[in-house]
Amino acid sequence: MLRFIVGRLLQMIPVLLIIATLTFFMIRLAPGGPFDAEKSVSPEIRKNLERYYHMVNADGTPRSLWLQLGDYLRNLARGDLGPSSKYSSRTVNELIAESFPISAELAFWSLLLALALGLPAGIIASLRPNSPSDYIPSSFAMAGISVPNFVIGPLLVLFFALKLQWVRVAGWDDWIDRILPSITLGLLYAAYLARLTRGGMLEILSQDFIRTARAKGASSLRVILKHALRGGLVPVVSYLGPAVAGLVTGSFVVESIFQIPGLGRYFVNAAFNRDYTMVLGAVLFYAALIVLFNLVVDVVLVWMDPKQKFA
């Protein structure tokens, strides 16, 4: 198992190199540059800025993109994502270190809510397919997937913050500020989880070995918990890897609605601002998390399914 994990972690290196290179060229292919929005920038200051970011050589001649990529990768190897092209006094490492914990906390509460709602709903729906106890949770799940969170979020704000005044409209200071964003983000994932759980459980519950368990005199609860759940949750666990990576790197929409200084907003704003280094940093961070969480999922799946082997 250790070999497997180390091998997969080593595979991360070429994956991240390729992603860094592709992103590097793609963001530079986009029209405009990091200093274009500021109209007042004089040619002198601009030259200085470009020198600071090593976009030109010391003598002011343009530095080739390949050399710039080389600079970037050299720094990357030391774990240095460089200074932000937008906020020149701050490094990308700082920005991520500052905003990631906020997004991660939001992700944690959202995921907790999603699991607490989605798993039981999916299990209940699978027990009597095509009956009211299936239709009700399934239609809620369908609605949860279909209604975008930029609709749910403002509706929640309208009702709980403005009308009932239980919580604040936006912000991220108190524990009470965590409630609405977590619900907004969590409901969507709860809906996905409910559908995946229902599908996985339906598949398992139709297997012959479930009939064997019933023939042994196992109660319905025992059949579900001891015999069906482990196999039934396989699709859920597979989905959780990329989902968690997406969640912890922040949701632009939810963070914008509730004015949360999380990674998601930096990520999207960086793309708009042509903040080359921030975009690269965020993409690489996201990619690394995806690879990591997929690795965790693969380990968990091997543990869940005895037929799977580390390979």
Added chain:
Amino acid sequence: MRSPMHSEALLHVDDLRTYFHTRAGTVRAVDGVSFSIGKGETLGIVGESGSGKSVACYSILRLIPQPPGRFESGRAMFDRVDLLHCSDRELQAIRGNRLSMIFQDPMTSLNPYMRIGDQVIEPLLIHRDVSRAKAWALGVSALREVGIQDAENRMRSYPHEFSGGMRQRVMIAMALITKPELLIADEPTTALDVTVQAQILELLGKMQEERGTAVIFITHDIGIVSGFCDRALVMYAGRVLEAAPTALLFYEPKHPYNQALQRAIPALNATGRELYTIPGAPPDASKSIAGCPFAARCEYALEKCLSSEILLKEVAPQHFSACLRVQLGEIDLTPASAVELSANN
């Protein structure tokens, strides 16, 4: 050997009808089946695919998905409890405890996510007040009893690490670990190759003899019935057409279907001749049949066979037949062996 209506019956099934109500129509999988089995007895249920033999037995343990399945009528009395209509709690207390089942396909009937040991001892944990350690020890000896080598270690293996025959041995150990009074075996050897079949049959026979367990043995293989069962039912289109002690069933068939089935068995001594097959196909189970379900394919059938209601009646001591003409004494069926001999000459 007992008659089907014996008073000391362990299980008495009466007029069982299991229908499946689907969008395409109603399938009458079991359409009025009655039988009983006494303590320690071995009852065979023979029939081709779709004859309702498995559905009948799954109905007894209420392992039929409801819906679409539904019991239209009948009772299955097991020690004064009607298994078809008792509470879930009563049923669960009997299932896997006093009445166990083994299934056709050992490859899919064991849980691939659980260790063999955990599955084998599960009936004990459910039905007996034993510690896990005690149950585990009983599990080890149960595996040993069914001939699994290195049982202590094999308890910790998973089903995919066992061959088909070994898995069926595990199923048998699991089904018998609570020492049930009745074991229902649904084609337990069908998915296995012939040499393994023989071993499993031998094992079942041995276990049954040691414990005095009654066995209902479902099969489409008449040969197995003759070697293994005291008495057998012949099922066709959801009904019992003939019931008799196995020897009588073979040497004195009292129903044209049974006779035709036996003619269709390849004989060791008859070579170079085309094997007899019964003309036609079984009736569509979604249509209600007025008379004898076999009449359309029967060489003895008359007009009245298609219309009058067919009931199982005792036509000779312990020998029950649903053939109207046999009941009326109009035809006397020759055993298959005699048919073969006359055809040879």
